Amino acid sequence: MKAIISGGGTGGHIFPAIAIANALRAKYPDAQVLFVGAKGKMEMQKVPQAGYQIIGLPISGFQRKKLWKNIALPFKVLYSTLKAKKIVKSFSPDVVVGVGGYASGPTLAAAVSKHVPTIIQEQNSFPGATNKILAEHVDLICVAYDNMDRWFDYKKIVFTGNPIRQSISSLGENIEQIKLKALSTFSLDKTKRTVLVVGGSLGALTINESIYNSLDYFEKNDIQLIWQTGKWFFEKAKEKVESLKSNHIKVYEFVYDMDLAYSVADVIISRAGAIAISELCIVGKPSILVPSPNVAEDHQTKNASALVSKNAALMVKDADARETLISELDRVLNDEVLRQNMSFNMSQMGIRDADKRIVEEIDKLVKKKESK
Incomplete structure (x- = not known):
């Protein structure tokens, strides 16, 4: 062949x-x-x-x-x-x-x-x-x-x-063992809630700025954050996180062990690229999608809408993210029934x-x- x-x-x-x-x-x-x-x-x-x-x-x-x-x-x-x-x-x-x-x-x-x-x-x-x-x-x-x-x-x-x-499609096998490895890799506390923010391999300015301007939210609410910024925002984010001297916030230019990050996250914030969504459906974690406006035919909004229509995810428009993303995150983190329903519906779509x-x-x- x-x-x-x-x-x-x-x-x-x-x-x-x-x-x-x-x-x-x-x-x-x-x-x-x-x-x-x-x-x-x-x-x-x-x-x-x-x-x-x-x-x-x-x-x-x-x-x-x-x-x-x-x-x-x-x-x-x-x-x-x-x-x-x-x-x-x-x-x-x-x-x-x-x-x-x-x-x-x-x-x-x-x-x-x-x-x-x-x-x-x-x-x-x-x-x-x-x-x-x-x-x-x-x-x-x-x-x-x-x-x-x-x-x-x-x-x-x-x-x-x-x-x-493959590392993500096989998630679910030995998940507890993978979680233990994730806690060690990212230096996280298993008793605290964890949010994963990932804007795609190249980053996402609106998501990054929304998180950057709300880092105190994670500190005040004792929430751990794994934050993939992408190349262009990394130095700015790293400088801010270092100035906070926070043990809660882990910032990376690129997360190579995404299977570990997915496994330990309680809620995920992500762009709505097709492969990101396919991975999220396998992982089955409550997710807030922020579609990129800078793509052909606005296809990320259409991708996200396919999940929203099945109550499998929430969507925040890019233009609204700076004002509403953190409030939506707070709503999801504090509504266990919503998280369970989103997780179940998301998992039903995984291949x-x-x-x-x-x-x-x-x-x-x-x-x-x-x-x-």
């Missing part, structure tokens, strides 16, 4: 891509997997760390706020597509999987032009423009939300869920084996192609 997996830009695209690659290797130990990403983006670092080869395309996204930066975009797309065609021809894959992100479009387009079996792994409840266009030409679309036939040909849709990191489901679809698609 030879597969190209393309996409990236954020952890929300990279982690599922690696999960699919790992599941492929588990089923086919001799599988050759090549990643295609965007130069200068996170995948160029994270994928090699996971043990896979990656080639970068000189592609970037459409700049909605600074339109003048899009002058070179058509040339980047053209050059990236030509380079992707060379990669596909040289590697000669049995299948190409696009997981979203800048590089996914040119790579899938190149594969379609070479008549290579193609799959889109659509993570969101509302697809982006690129996937809507490509969906007409690919062979299969793996989705994680119901009613996706509003956007895609129902005959191409397979419900698989979103693949997530632990999405990576294996996708590999099964890859297997069927490749065998179908070979039989022709």
Whole structure:
């Protein structure tokens, strides 16, 4: 089995891509997997760390706020597509999987032009423009939300869920042992309540500022905080926390042991990226979602709404977060029935084996192609 997996830009695209690659290797130990990403983006670092080869395309996204930066975009797309065609021809894959992100479009387009079996792994409840266009030409679309036939040909849709990191999909096994390790790792007191704040791999300014301006809330109420700030806010947050000399507040640029952080949290505050939500559903913890306003088609609000409609999470609009996020957090922390209901409803939506489901679809698609 030879597969190209393309996409990236954020952890929300990279982690599922690696999960699919790992599941492929588990089923086919001799599988050759090549990643295609965007130069200068996170995948160029994270994928090699996971043990896979990656080639970068000189592609970037459409700049909605600074339109003048899009002058070179058509040339980047053209050059990236030509380079992707060379990669596909040289590697000669049995299948190409696009997981979203800048590089996914040119790579899938190149594969379609070479008549290579193609799959889109659509993570969101509302697809982006690129996937809507490509969906007409690919062979299969793996989705994680119901009613996706509003956007895609129902005959191409397979419900698989979103693949997530193995360390998180296996949570629930030996959970008490994992909690003990988490308490030690983060230097937490098991008798106190703990809140986890995570704004995605790149951070979330509004969430960070809301927490930054309310650190006294955690101190006064004897609440422990695990706070992932992302790169850009870390130094400012670290300086403030150090000045408080607090034992309650643990601030990190990036939390690498997210399974430990999830296991010990009583309430989680998070953005509403597709993979973040998929992980939260596995964890089954009460969550407050603050959708990012800086994403295509406002898809994070649509992702969050899918959970809110099932009473599985609360949502605070980004524009309201500075004023209402902490009051909502306080409400959740002090309402045990609400927390129990949210946790139960969230858990009902979790899919632990999405990576294996996708590999099964890859297997069927490749065998179908070979039989022709």
